[in-house]
């Protein structure tokens with residue numbers, strides 16, 4: 172049972188700062204996922220928490236104790252690496268037992284019990300005597316997870332543990348990790364990935380990182396439904412949200428917006444009068460769009476490309492904005508000729524408004540809810 | 541036709557190279573098996589077979605002690621060199637400290653000094669330390685040429701070991717010493733065997749230091765002992781005995797190389813393919 176508290180945590184390599192003051196509270200037993208584009212500092216943040224990188228500034232507390240100067244072991248963490256990082260010359264059993272054998276005061280029987288227990292949970296009992304090179308990728312990753320389990324850590328860290336596995340195995344192992352989290356009640360887990368599905372399905376809360384800053388922290392649905400800013404809005408969801416530059420024509424209890432490439436829409440969002448006439452951004456998720464025969468449909472254009480994914484079809488439409496097609500995700504199989512003119516519409520509640528700097532504008536009512 | 545020519549040419553070359561490199565040793569064996577005046581007849585096939593020379597060299601005075609000296613010396617030099625080199629390699633490959641590059645270059649530079657250049661200075665140090673005429677002087681002196689290349693080779697090898705394995709060990713709570721001993725060493729066998737063998741051969745064959753720092757017959761090592769083997773009279777050079785002694789001291793090297801042959805080969809390619 173340990174919570175984590177990061178206060179203004181900074182990390183610099185020489186003169187290059189890669190984490191610029193991260194504030195984060197992670198509750199005991201929570202499953203937190205770090206996501207963000209490549210190079211944003213996810214791994215660095217995880218390694219700072221692990222104690223593999225020292226902290227340039229700020230404090231890190233685990234279980235109420237400042238751990239800045241402690242070793243990974245003293246912090247009570249265990250880590251699963253992307254590349255498995257098993258000891259190649261040790262059997263699966265020895266790989267899992269290694270950390271325990273280094274502890275004074277853990278008897279042989281206790282070690283044996285814990286290794287076998289972990290092996291049972293992960294179903295790697297048949298391979299205990301094998302060397303890592305005689306295992307498949309999925310089995311190796313399970314051994315790596317097993318090695319972390321036997322240590323009985325307070326905080327479990329994963330750095331893209333599934334990215335070396337093929338698609339089917341990835342789903343299976345993801346489910347195993349979710350089960351593991353349920354079983355290891357009270358163990359805090361922090362998980363780095365850039366796979367959205369992993370983030371959405373595993374996380375209690377997601378932390379979106381960008382260029383060494385935290386963009387937003389919240390439950391998967393919070394982030395999906397009410398992103399704080401354009402970055403989060405575009406980052407989550409696939410394909411990502413359509414963003415149209417727009418002008419606020421009238422502010423007030425509801426807001427009238429004119430997007431580029433579309434016609435006027437009224438949003439149920441309250442805006443202060445000061446924004447009247449100001450530029451803004453209108454965001455619409457592809458899955459919120461539907462085809463409309465109505466001549467007044469706000470977005471009209473010609474079909475550029477369709478992609479059928481089976482259960483959905485992605486339709487790319489040229490609405491008159493150069494190089495930036497407008498994407499709609501329509502259910503089922505939709506046959507549309509290239510060049511067909513269609514109209515698209517979305518419920519006004521599903522459209523999102525961002526101010527010029529990219530911060531979300533939310534109605535007062537919604538914020539209270 | 542050109543194919544047959546190429547093929548013949550190729551094998552002719554092979555035969556030439558083999559002859560060229562093996563003949564001196566073969567001739568030494570032949571000579572060592574001759575006795576008396578047969579020594580001065582030149583022939584290239586084993587016509588004589590007498591073990592008298594071997595008997596002579598092994599029962600003659602201190603030569604067995606010389607062999608023992610060489611064995612002790614080479615083994616100790618290899619052990620100390622490898623221990624120091626492994627720990628140094630860890631620091632040089634995995635720990636970032638100021639002047640690391642300079643230090644590595646200095647180590648390399650040291651290995652380029654000709655032995656004769658450092659001889660006088662070393663002699664002074666040996667006298668000063670009071671180890672003149674003991675094997676300690678040679679153990680100390682041989683580090684000068686064994687350490688640079690063991691450190692270099694092991695540093696390069698260790699740098700290629702995946703960093704995550706070390707980090708996993710750190711997370712498991714291993715100290716740097718435990719990491720080196722229980723995680724790195726087992727992964728470095730090929731490199732250790734290769735460098736260890738080279739250090740062994742270098743220490744086993746070294747002549748100049750051994751001649752200079754030891755003047756006592758019973759403390760000498762084999763190369764010097766052989767060179768100083770003398771016959772019954774001043775004028776006679778005991779070729780038979782010298783050759784028998786040479787064969788005796790070459791055999792251990794050949795045996796070692798054969799034992800570790802597979803490891804050496806995998807050692808030389810180990811950087812390329814990581815398991």
Ligand SMILES: Nc1ncnc2c1ncn2[C@@H]1O[C@H](COP(=O)(O)OP(=O)(O)OP(=O)(O)O)[C@@H](O)[C@H]1O
Nearest residue numbers: 184187189207208209210211212213214215216365
């Ligand atoms: N040892 C280092 N020295 C200097 N810069 C570094 C070092 N390690 C990482 N960085 C920089 O820090 C930034 C963050 O790297 P990090 O590995 O945390 O990214 P990431 O979010 O994990 O990316 P990815 O999704 O590609 O794994 C990068 O810009 C990287 O270049």
Ligand SMILES: [Mg+2]
Nearest residue numbers: 213214215330
């Ligand atoms: Mg990373």
